[in-house]
Amino acid sequence: MVSSNDSQIDRTRRAAIGFIGAAASTAVAGAVLQFGLQPTTELSDDMWRYPWSSSGAFVAFSLFSTLLHGLVIAGLVAFGRSGAAGRSRAASTGVTLAIAGTALLLVGELASIPIRDAEIDDTSAGIVGAIFGVAGIVSTVGFLLAGTATLRAGVWHRWRRFTPLAPGIWLTALTPLTLAFPTVLHGGVGIYGVCLLAMATALYTHPAASISAPAAQLQPRRA
Numbered sequence: 001m002v003s004s005n006d007s008q009i010d011r012t013r014r015a016a017i018g019f020i021g022a023a024a025s026t027a028v029a030g031a032v033l034q035f036g037l038q039p040t041t042e043l044s045d046d047m048w049r050y051p052w053s054s055s056g057a058f059v060a061f062s063l064f065s066t067l068l069h070g071l072v073i074a075g076l077v078a079f080g081r082s083g084a085a086g087r088s089r090a091a092s093t094g095v096t097l098a099i100a101g102t103a104l105l106l107v108g109e110l111a112s113i114p115i116r117d118a119e120i121d122d123t124s125a126g127i128v129g130a131i132f133g134v135a136g137i138v139s140t141v142g143f144l145l146a147g148t149a150t151l152r153a154g155v156w157h158r159w160r161r162f163t164p165l166a167p168g169i170w171l172t173a174l175t176p177l178t179l180a181f182p183t184v185l186h187g188g189v190g191i192y193g194v195c196l197l198a199m200a201t202a203l204y205t206h207p208a209a210s211i212s213a214p215a216a217q218l219q220p221r222r223a
Helices: 004-037 055-082 089-112 123-153 158-162 165-180 182-205 213-217
Strands: none
Touching: 004 055, 004 182, 055 089, 055 182, 089 123, 123 158, 123 165, 158 182, 165 182
């Protein structure tokens, strides 16, 4: 007979597998776009779908990216339920914001499809760009809060305990970097995928909440 705890672990690991796949795909896609497609494209970087010369290919990639965001959301939900960040208000808020930010990224991908032939100075592109901008801010705050809560919770240890904070730190650096150098966006997203991959791997290898020895020693003993 399977216990409820074992069932929860199985669900968490299944979500983590999808999370791993989405994160790895994000990392690979970012590298391919930055170092493969972008240097060879003939499309102007003033176009919203840059560097995709083919409108159809852009639509396919946007739908693929939508799927990846959905898998990341499922992974973040599983992370929140695992208790790895603890049960504090900061942990709950952080996970919720990270999920909300990723959901906005998903919306941005879908909203990009009908404006794929727009120029970046067009009003439609400005609106969709704002969706991505808000998504980045919300995600950044969410990962920073969840990452800090994970460090304090003492549930994960060694390299795992730092992984939820990594996406937040990188997103904090990515925003000013892409404002100064817009053409590095895809490579930056690829690195974001690597950060997510580390977090997803941590979730798969430690799917259940268990307080580490140092943290357990800090808990008050009952008489």
